[in-house]
Amino acid sequence: MAHQAHAFHMVDPSPWPLTGAVAALLLTSGMAIWFHFHSFVLSAIGLILLLLTMIQWWRDIIREGTFQGHHTPPVQKGLRFGMILFITSEVFFFLGFFWAFYHSSLAPTPELGGFWPPAGIQALDPFEVPLLNTAVLLASGVTVTWAHHSIMAGDRKQAIHSLTLTILLGGFFTLLQALEYYEAPFSIADGVYGATFFVATGFHGLHVIIGSTFLAVCLLRQIQFHFTAEHHFGFEAAAWYWHFVDVVWLFLYVSIYWWGS
Numbered sequence: 001m002a003h004q005a006h007a008f009h010m011v012d013p014s015p016w017p018l019t020g021a022v023a024a025l026l027l028t029s030g031m032a033i034w035f036h037f038h039s040f041v042l043s044a045i046g047l048i049l050l051l052l053t054m055i056q057w058w059r060d061i062i063r064e065g066t067f068q069g070h071h072t073p074p075v076q077k078g079l080r081f082g083m084i085l086f087i088t089s090e091v092f093f094f095l096g097f098f099w100a101f102y103h104s105s106l107a108p109t110p111e112l113g114g115f116w117p118p119a120g121i122q123a124l125d126p127f128e129v130p131l132l133n134t135a136v137l138l139a140s141g142v143t144v145t146w147a148h149h150s151i152m153a154g155d156r157k158q159a160i161h162s163l164t165l166t167i168l169l170g171g172f173f174t175l176l177q178a179l180e181y182y183e184a185p186f187s188i189a190d191g192v193y194g195a196t197f198f199v200a201t202g203f204h205g206l207h208v209i210i211g212s213t214f215l216a217v218c219l220l221r222q223i224q225f226h227f228t229a230e231h232h233f234g235f236e237a238a239a240w241y242w243h244f245v246d247v248v249w250l251f252l253y254v255s256i257y258w259w260g261s
Helices: 015-035 040-069 073-105 128-150 156-183 191-223 233-259
Strands: none
Touching: 015 040, 040 191, 040 233, 073 191, 073 233, 128 156, 128 191, 128 233, 156 191, 156 233
16 A cells, blocks of 8 residues: 555456356356256356355455555445445345236236135245244344444444344244245245245345355454454445345235235
8 A cells, every 4th residue: 555646446366256257157057957967066066166266255355455454435435335236236136026926916817816825825824934034034133233333332242242143043034934935835836926935035035145144254354353443344234235135024024925915
């Protein structure tokens, strides 16, 4: 930083975008081969390469931001805009699933029996496991906010405790949803109801797993003294993402579980 006359970060050449692209290609191609030829080898190679890319790319970003001082206020501003645009793209991603659900449910076709849920579908009770999952995810939103305030107040111990609790709640949510899938009286093959239900809730579940991983990395960084009261955008981005996941679940619960049942 002593040799540059501006506050912006000129990123060094990195192999990780290329290895990440190769990993994505191997993973998607491998999944197609797994579906058709029951061979998981290519997917496994892609998954290993993706994990290695993630670990090393994140390591480099942590070095640049925490130890080399490259994440100056103008750089952090750019990162914030980037995260906001990413979450906006995720909103439209889920909007497509809600559009499909309401398109099918508000005016059910004669093929569906003219009513919703379609004939032969036994919908899940929204006041059993789905309601518990809603309480768990809302509680995790409270604990992640607690973690944020603890970091801003410089209370390291409280931040570690609240972050750990948030990750445990995220894991509990994932476990409950897996059990719900296992015991569901319908499958993804059961027409438009099964397709919209499992695709929408399944992608949300994937986002919970990604968010939990995001928070787990933040927990490790907090344990290693990476965050300060003024410099903790890595955690802020994770918290924003987690709140987004919370809000999407509320819409899913009200639309698909409660109104749709």
